[in-house]
Amino acid sequence: MQNLLIAASPNTPEIDFRFDQHLLSLQGESYPENAAAFYGPVLEALRGYLARTEDRPLTVNVSLSYFNSSSTKMLFTLFGVLDQAARDGRRITLNWFHEEEDDTIFEFGQELEEDFQALDFHDHPVRHRP
Template sequence: MDNRLYIPASPDTPEVDFDFEACHLRLRGESYPESAVAFYHDILERTRAFLEGCKDTEIQVTIELKYFNSSSTKMLFNLVDMLNYSIVRGNHIRLNWIHDEDDETILEFGQELAEDFPDIDFRSLPTQAL
């Protein structure tokens, strides 16, 4: 398996920078591809393969999306669910949810993820805090 998955941002897809060797996964930008399933398929498969090889590993995830549509919401939920499942293998997941301080929609989705997956070390950080 390659140690990195990098996909540059486009006008309707986020930058994906998953450095598997460093155990840091990052999504940044906007996500409203015509087919979220097609765009996220390889991302989810590569992440699943990475997580299957992790045991007692510290994994940092940074999600900094300024906008995402409803089909991307499902894919993000699937990604976080996959991360949460890896906790049973002793992994520690720290998820940095970065949002614009004034964007209630993004903030609320992050809060829902934190409630749905309480075992993840979830940190909601306003953009200005960086």
Template structure:
């Protein structure tokens, strides 16, 4: 399966899903004009990935500086999809990375963490 990579724009994050290296990253700001148009290809890719991948652990690093309510809903859909996969026996970890001074990002991570049941959800604080 080929890599899924989308460059960052001022309103959308960098996405790099590399199945060969088992490296998955979403980083930047997220307030695209049309969340569905931006994120649906990522969901399609993930569906194909989970249909073909073996039982290898999947770890997703997310470092979202700012996001709007549409992106929040999309991220919840992502976490529900991952939670469903974990319910099927997959080992899935999400690392929600936030800057120590970005309290709202930390709080959003805490809220997302409360809504998942089967994936391991880590809050990872970092400094400059």
């Protein structure tokens, strides 16, 4: 299955889905003009990958410093898809990176852990780089 790489733009994150390594990363800021249009193909690729490789452990690294409300809605869908796959028996690790002092992103991670309990959630505070 083809990997999915979407370069970061000023208002969309980098998407680096290395399906061959079972390693998916989202990194940057997310406030696209049309969040559904941006995340649609991402979700489609993810669903396709999950359907094809049911037994491999998967690692997801998320390092988003800002996301708007419509992106949040799409991210809920994305984590929902991952959570469902984990409920179906797959081992999925979610590494949640945020700046040490960013309480908003930290708390969002805590809520994800609460809402998507099948995911193996790990919080990673990162020291701010000037």
